[in-house]
Amino acid sequence: MNTDSRVPPRDEVVLRYLLERRAAEDPERVFVVFDGGPVWTRGELLEQVRRTAAQLQSLGVGQNDHVVCWLPNGPEMMRFWFAINYLGAVFVPINTAYRGGVLSHVLDNADAEVLVGAAELIPRIDEAGSPERLRRVIQVGGTERCSLEGPDVVTVDEIAETQHVLVEPAEPVEPWHTQAIYYTSGTTGPSKGVLCSYMQSWAGFSPQAMPFLTRDDRFLINMPAFHVGGSTLVYAMLVNGGSVAVTARFSGENFWRQIRESDSTAVFLLGVMAQFVERRAPAPDDARNPLRTVFTSPLIDDVAGFAQRFGVDVYTIYNMTELSAPIVSGPNPTLRGTCGKVRAGVEVRLVDEADREVPIGDVGEIVVRTDAPWTVTHGYYRMPEATAKAWRNGWFHTGDSARRDAEGNFFFVDRLKDAIRRRGENISSMEVENEILAHPKVREAAVVAVPGEISEDEVLAIVSPVPGETIDPVELIRFLEPRMAHYMVPRYVRFLSELPKTPTAKIQKNVLREAALTEDTWDREKSGITISR
Known part of the structure; x- marks a missing residue:
């Protein structure tokens, strides 16, 4: 029995139980609208997930197993992701651009026996050298079955014919269990697999952390699922009782069409995405759209102008794969370059190379710890030295630098390596x-x-x-x-x-x-x- 009030009940945090709860509450309520594709209600999503989970289970996938997903955004990615977590297994999405040595490293590090991949990507596995542990590849798409030297290949159509009675996990899936492993870009060394628990996914976007996201919101997902800016926001809307619209990728040309056709009320614009939207030629109907909330990171320069032109509230945020959105702004911040203030339940310090706190106004490395357990990464998979280096003196060291003013506003400065x-x-x-x-x-x-x-x-x-x-x-x-x-x-x-x-x-x-x-x-x-x- 959970006696720690900082850890919510399973059906508020764990995907399996949360999905069942939402479907039971209102099975006809739409959860996901795919750009150019189907629309799934909560009940339909649960049905898709249970069917897919049974198919994975028939191939030997069980609780705590790692399953690699190498798919673009779309219905197949969502149903396999949710099915993996429904079994209590670990979702391992990987970048669709991976090939060669990077792909070889990630597949070896992931320790997965099963991979779900797009047909056009699968041949890269042989090119990179298939790891010994990988025994089965589920092919999505393509007119002919791919052939690999090592693992067996089975198509989604073939496993769809499987008759298997879904077996419940041996043990309950808990909030502190690993939900996913996300691989960082690895610009300064081998890509690191960031271990993320259900608690970490929940903490940054729960109703307590983001009270302005409600059950009436529909979040446009334009980031890939192998990026936390894509997958975590899908999860956030499940947590908050809202819905999502999923696109294959960000498109400046199609952005407003996607917003209007999907009736999306919220969106996250990372880096140059906001610039593409902002620099579009003004139009008389700019403010006639369903959008209400826009997250930008970093914060755009002309917040007031953007908010007025498009009829939205602008927020900014500081986050990284290893964290749970520790710093968030209020609506339409007026301080140029701010990334907000520390949210409740989080402590943030700015420190020098000896972990000594720097004076207000000086630049220091951002280090973080949280009140609730499991709300920051619990390590880098199979990289104990990298884990120990990041987790020093009881604080997670981000490798990012910032400064803070006397009112507690933070201003991101740079990656230390940049x-x-x-x-x-x-x-x-x-x-x-x-x-x-x-x-x-x-x-x-x-x-x-x-x-x-x-x-x-x-x-x-x-x-x-x-x-x-x-x-x-x-x-x-x-x-x-x-x-x-x-x-x-x-x-x-x-x-x-x-x-x-x-x-x-x-x-x-x-x-x-x-x-x-x-x-x-x-x-x-x-x-x-x-x-x-």
Whole structure:
């Protein structure tokens, strides 16, 4: 019996029991609308999940087993994900862009005997070298069965014919059990499998943490399920009694069509997504839409203008795969660059390299701990050293830096690995990027460090112009000069039509750093442009 009031009952937290509860409450209420696809009520979703769970069980999947899902957003991803958790097994979604050595590492690390994969992706398993533990691949789509050297391949149509009576889990699925393993991008080393419990998924988006998300909301999911910005928000709406609209991916061109056709009231816009929406040509019907709530991370510059133009409330948030949304803003924050204040149930400190708290206003690493158990990751799977490094002195170390004002507002500065040091000064790449993005002809921007001739770093800005526009690097520098400290003004500028991105729309700074100073990179100093102090 649970006697800890900080841990809610199973049917408020654990997917299996929560789904059954929602279906029993109102089986005809719509839970998910797929863009260009079916609409499932709560009752229909439960029926799909139970049928799929029986099929997985017939293949030997049981409680606590790891099952890899290598699928794009859509009905197949949702029913297999929910079915995996319905059995008490562990959902392991992986990036649909994986191939080669990265794919080999992740499949080996995941310890899964069964993989559910899209037909067009499955041949990459042989190319990467199938791990010995993987014994069965369930093929989704395709006109012919894929052939692999190691594991057997069975199609979804074949397992749909399986007659199997669903057997209940041997033990109840508990809030502290592992729900999922999410793999981080691994830009500084091998991708790490982040262990996430049901409690962690629940804590950041429960009614207590996000009271403005209600049963009347429909959240547009435009992030992939292998990213917590996709899957956790689906779970959040199950927790809050609302519904979701699922799209294959974010599309600036189709965004408002998807919002209106799905009657979505809430959306999360990560990074450049918000810029695409904001820079769309104004239209008379901009505010005539069902949207009420927009999360952006990082916070857009003109919050008031965005809120008024589209008739929405804007929120921002600080989160990462390992956490449960510890910092959240109120509606329409007026402080530029804030990521909000610490929510109830969480402690956040900013510390130096010795874990000493830094003074208010100074930059320090964000470290986190929570009041309730299991609401932060319980480790990196099969990576004890990485787990120990992150969990030091009783606090989870994020690897992110921020500063805080006297009122408790936090301002994200940078990933520690992305920080730039030039002329004895520390530079936030994000702050430089924000000023570059203020230029009307700039569509996207990324700032990275490149080695200086003597020591420390020089600043390289990689800029993507608005389609049809050309940017003069001298004019860009003159635009930036009055907007930032002299040492922050980029020395180098390179123009690309499109910046390299991950499938979750994050700019791949590691790729840009590796390319460094290409032949087409403009050098301010060689052009004779000086910056006054």
